[in-house]
Amino acid sequence: MTDSRALASPRALISGVTGQDGHYLAARLIEAGITVHGVVGPSRSVESVSAPGFVGHELDLTDAAQVRALVADVAPQHVFHLAGLSSVGRSWTDPVATVDVNAVSVTAVLDACLQFQDETGDPISVVNASSAEVFAGSSESPQDESTAIAPTSPYGVSKALGHMMCQVYRRRGLQATNAILYNHESPRRPATFVTRKITAAAAAIAAGEQDRLTLGNLSLRRDWGWAPDYVDAMYRMALHGKGDDFVVATGESHSVAEFVETAFAAVGITDWRAHVEIDDELNRPADSADMVGDATRARDVLGWQPTKTFEQIVTSMVNADRRQEQNS
Template sequence: MTGQDGAYLARFLLEKGYHVLGAVRQTSAVNMSRLEELTISSEIELIGLDLLEFETIVRAVERIGAAEVYNLAAQSSVQSSFEQPLFVSDCSGMGAARILEALRIVNPAARFFQASTSAMFDNAGATSRNEASRFQPQTPYGVAKLFAHGMTVNYRQAYGLHASAGIMFSHESPLRSEEFVTRKITVGLARIKHGLLDVLELGNLDACRDWGYAPDYVEGMWQIVRSENADDYVLATGETHSVREFATLAGAALGFDLDFRGTGTAEHAFDLKSGRTIVRINPRLMRPVDLGSMRGNAEKARDLLGWKSKTAFAEMVTLMAEADERRVRDTRQ
């Protein structure tokens, strides 16, 4: 509930008139910042839940009796998944299986949504991926998510649960965690503009993603759950953009005119207005395995659900950059 998608989904469902309960990890400190930024923290009910403990999930399912269950929980940092492969496998993979089994036993009438990911696809061949494309994940995160996705399909087929998955390509927003490259860029450039950082260090500038806007995607989640028949759908924009493009647009939104020069690890971004180096490459930020350029084909979601990504890439980048500049400016006052 307290993550990017959880916060936006909670707001969306509240606007639809739902009574919304959100699961949070059973820790002493709960980060409410996203819910507070969306001004909905007082409108939802939080429940403690541990995806590693089946009994706590069963008890929660028994007590709540929810009509719809959205599993957005995961250890979602691809980089961190290389450092914690066992934990990400248990949390992101087995966690979904525990929820599905609890629903099968206690509340089989509930509709279930699994947040699947484009990281499940292979890294070769055609750049466009749809629901029939081959899965061959390249990261521990993708492997764990593929297991969760497969269990969702299995519980639908074997037990008749209304269990669906949204195979979502990257989706960003001002609520994205700063460990993701998109927020790292917008936060870093905002700090440079206000004199709090000298230079932004990035990894692979050529990495390309199909980046959409998170509020558009949570609406797709709801449409998938509300569809008459459970199924799996790709949610994507159908466009790809590089990290370099993202940084250039974010810089423009904050008043920089970035000119990328050099090649390889020597590449850097020079601001034509100030004459300063704003971005440089740090080889230590390169991933052990990086996905190539890949875009999603959301034709099925468009045709059967009427869903499409509404927010243009440049508009999303500008929204994120301006939000981070406001945050940086407010902390200095």
């Protein structure tokens, strides 16, 4: 077994390293002089991540034996569990896989870290990417760490189970923290998410490459933040020194219609409704009408705060999509 105390560089293990948050987190940790070990599933590749101080691993995170072997080999000081099926909509079409991947993987990671800690005496901090969706059925607004867990989708249930497992392992002595992340965006957000669908369409329509944008419910309201800010919050959680739960949010909610209006304004289109059509088939069952988080604890305890406004986030995404349109 690797003796973590004898290794020169601090090490972090990130699951889901090729995702939006994994990308920004890996860069942040490497910049801080931390060697990053990144994990993706067997069907994906870590080749897209290439940087000094990065080591890639491909394995099944629902396989407890594989996860235990990896943690023992890497001997990380910090583990960030970001991997999972992240689409609320897809969770309705494949609920079994969603619960299996999201809930089992976090349990495997937590158990492997506790076993390693118990065997070696070397403490590990674990930051689990929880979700605002665990509060989706709550009547309380805004939501904070004391809000009752009340998911309304298979995705929310899967994240709630991982969230509670994190609390269970914390009580067993593991420095395990839930990062309760509200919606957070960037140019690295996949086009399967409505935010990137909107910004990509605004850029394409402005360039004359697309005519229409088809959306579902425009009145839904979400608390949208900037992904690098939320990664900064998780980094602070890892260094906090003890496990806890932290809501990461801006405290402001905006409707999908506002997101569309802001995106189209960024490309000089004022009459955005002329380019948008509504398809009720895109509406998801049991979507919460308004989700907004209270991140007071993260601000007070971690010294964290968001750096970009809603308008800056949307404009940054649109500008990135416009550059992509120009280069294609």
